[in-house]
Amino acid sequence: MLDGKVKKLSIVIVTYNSGALIEGCLNSIFIHNDIDTALEVIVVDNDSADYATTFASIEKKYGESVTLIRNVENGGYGQGNNIGIKAASAPIVLIMNPDVTLFAPVFRKALLQFRDIKLGILGMQQYEKVGMRRQSFLPLHPSIIGLLLYKLYTWCHCYSSRFFCIHGSCFFIRKEAMENIGGFDENIFLYNEEMDIHYRLLQQKKYIIKYDKTLSYIHPMHNRKENLKELKQRFSTYMYVCKKMSLSSRTMICKYINLYRLYLFRSFLKHDTDICNTYSTFILYLLRQKKLQS
Structure with missing residues (x-):
């Protein structure tokens, strides 16, 4: 002071x-x-x-x-x-x-x-x-x-x-x-x-x-586009918090996959090729994470 x-x-x-x-x-x-x-x-x-x-x-x-x-x-x-x-x-x-x-x-x-x-x-x-x-x-x-x-x-x-x-x-x-x-x-x-x-x-x-x-x-966001590295890091910390809170990892991953499938469809309708490719790759990554939870 x-x-x-x-x-x-x-x-x-x-x-x-x-x-x-x-x-x-x-x-x-x-x-x-x-x-x-x-x-x-x-x-x-x-x-x-x-x-x-x-x-x-x-x-x-x-x-x-x-x-x-x-x-x-x-x-x-x-x-x-x-x-x-x-x-x-x-x-x-x-x-x-x-x-x-x-x-x-x-x-x-x-x-x-x-x-x-x-x-x-x-x-x-x-x-x-x-x-x-x-x-x-x-x-x-x-x-x-x-x-x-x-x-x-x-x-x-x-x-x-x-x-x-x-x-x-x-x-x-x-x-x-x-x-x-x-x-x-x-x-x-x-x-x-x-x-x-x-x-x-x-x-x-x-x-x-x-x-x-x-x-x-x-707080200007300027329509920032998510990149794959950021998406993976967000997902990783999200799963960390879920485990701390004793939430089902598999259930959370399934919800995440469905949400990004929706985002992918929305990007497809907008003809945004770059973000479509990013979301497609990210969904494949999520599917692999889901398999690891089996």
Whole structure:
């Protein structure tokens, strides 16, 4: 607490070769800071090649308003966040990707909701750009039924912690709740961290998870196309979380296969040859994984 005042909110941003993005993220934070010196901003760099120039630029512009921590190894997104959360002095933490920006104040209203001591996680509406909504929460089970439920709940602008986890790119969490569940699982290098945290938090039977559509942020996805490496890594961490939660691996794989067969058909109708090839190869990979479970 550099200014000697009590911090109410700590923002933790983990960077990895994100020098081109972090300035826009930090600018939006300070422009829309509605809690003044009660805000603490922590940037943890996961051993980026450009960390020195990035840190120098941040120090020049923001001085002691931003706490900079260099992680000497890239232990993954979760490990970097654990370092930032441990350093955080506020009871509420905002986990934020470096490519996220704010376009309106959100801190004061979010903190008011955390007066409810049962609130563990608070999610917000994600936007591609102002006026273009994006996926703010994710189905806990990648399946056709999960997709249909997601479409229904999104259309109604509703949320249920029974079926969905809050998107991990930007969300508020009670620091005590994270400490109670042991923080991010550092065995997960990337992907599905939000699903793992969701399950472990609800297992405590002490906290609730909420979504507030009136709070929002921008996280440009630019219609990103999934590649095979990413799909395999997402699947691998998904299966890891399923095993932790004692969910049937074979059942989950079958649901995964059916979902991506649907995605493949949709891509075929769109004449998207590249993604069709990616999905076809991925489905063959999933079928081999299913066979290994026999």
